[in-house]
Amino acid sequence: MDTPAGYLHWGFILISIPNLLVIGLMIVLFVIALFVPLPGEKE
């Protein structure tokens, strides 16, 4: 926790690995929300 985060660098893009992981998890969660049905009755 006390050590600085690792960074990924491609050209002008510079992002820390924790931030990249959070964005990746958010995209995964969004896609899951699109395809997984919500439980409960439907009319």
Next chain:
Amino acid sequence: MRPTNASGPLGERSSSWTARAREEIAERLPMENLLPDRQPYYVGSWVYVFGVVTIAALVLTVLSGVILAIAGPDWWHISAAGRFFNSLHFWSVQVFFVFMVLHLWGQYFMASWRGGRAVTWMVGVVIFAISIAAAFTGYLSQQNFASQWIAVSAKDALNASGLGAFFNVLNFGQMYGIHVLLLPAAIIVLVALHIVWVRMKGVVRPIESSQRATRSTSEKV
């Protein structure tokens, strides 16, 4: 008093502004819209859950923030319970931002500003902007080395923009007051308005369903 178009219980126009306001509210936001027990079939998706998770995180953020404000910085940095509530405040903000952005993505791809819902969309954008300012002042209010480092790093940018004269990030009292009162009050009021507008206009139809409805109407004509 001026005559109005609002009608009373017997259909006559009311001369009282309170009666007119009551009738206006009842017409625009009836109780069955404000507290609905049924929703259209397309609301049965996890995408519609993102907004309510954001509100739940906001409630947790506010409650943990109230406890932190009552007990003070020496408590939240030193005692075990204080550290717990400090962490709870921090992580509920992370959940708030993650789900607010997921809610934004969902509403963006559904073009949720359709059907007279532009005000709801714009209020949401303003809530997002104020939340960023609230998070920033929160980082400045931690009372540790991190908050000092953030303040010293941020002051040059704010001074260069001219905002530094009014918004001094090195002034803990100013940042703390803005963080615990002004910005949360603005967010809570705007979130309440956001929800009321959603209830007034109803949840937006998915684009496909909306096009089908338009097509079937034009076929009938």
